[in-house]
Amino acid sequence: MLSDDTPAYGDPYGEPAHPVTPQPAARGGYGADVLWALVTAAVIGVLGLGLGLLWHALAPELPLRMAELGTERGLVYISGEPEELAAAEGWFVLLGLGFGVLVAVLAWVLLPSRRGPIQLAGVLVGAVIAGWVAWYLGHHIGLAEYERLKTSAPVDSIVHRPPDLRAIKELDFFPYAVGGTLLIPAFGAVVSYALMAAWSRWPSLRREEDEDTYADDGYDDHPLDSPR
Template identity: 40%
Template structure:
């Protein structure tokens, strides 16, 4: 190569002129994404307590029709006035007691499943610990209300028959709950379903179903954690100067 054709070296102290037009006219990509996906507001403690109380009260009120349904489906127990022996079951192998407990357990489990899914869909903006506590206390209250309402159906007539019946009279005793552990079924089913729905949700805030992971986080923090990343709006660095020619002997 002819030495006369070599490019002239850059003089020290001279900075070449470059186009300073920013590469992103609307800001860096991280700022644009953060502007498009703002973080939802945090839930206040008052809102958390109100949601928990509302869910508990709603489930407790729903226990009344559930108790009526249980009283209608559960079989009555045939009894007889045995005179001196009192009132005894008029069946050598009674299954009505077990059937009443089984109907209460099945109805409570199904109601807990449906109630948890319905509450999860309706209270999207209030998902979290308040919802779990609400279905827990509400499930317990619902079971107690359903039991008391169901056993009250026909209870006055049953008490009247015990006072006025004679020896040899038969009657169909209204159903009652003998296994009180069944009162935990509604709350158990509701808590399990709520926990599974929260675990299957791909959004950390549990607000928007189907949202991509990371919604609600400040995306600008990721850019600040990498100081070695070049600023897209800054002008490119000038090239290094040509090395000095070696001395010719």
């Protein structure tokens, strides 16, 4: 017969004597998660300016030659297959992929209490915005001078066009189509975030919540070698 101070372990084949008590959502709830996701998206979008400056600095400009085209003048490629086109795309892919990995890791490390699908959505939206911002800034630096030389440069002179991406297409209902290479930063961010979530030891991805949830399960208060 058990004494009054003997711990109750319950039926080993039934319900546990000390069930886990579900804890509330993260501090501030889902509203705070959404707010932080919007802030994250905005910050990542602004960081796209730095990505654009770096891409413009590393990607080569495309040299074009002013030539007589019948009764008109126009710019033509110097070579049949300019390597500068592929180089601009390649640099954007490499820099954009690294950028996506970096912002995903920063969001994961700096905001551990906001981890989850809502934070991932904020990172994704921010990376998409950053890709577009990076292309727009990197391409438009020096574009005005290029447009001027398109009409005023003498024949046989060389005009350098700022780096550009072939994935960009002008549309009637929106200035540019977002797709192709522009989505590389978002791809890198989503894959990196998913890998960190898959390797996390915490079911909710938030250490504080899981520690609070399992700290009161009762088994720590009644070790297995307690008297029966």
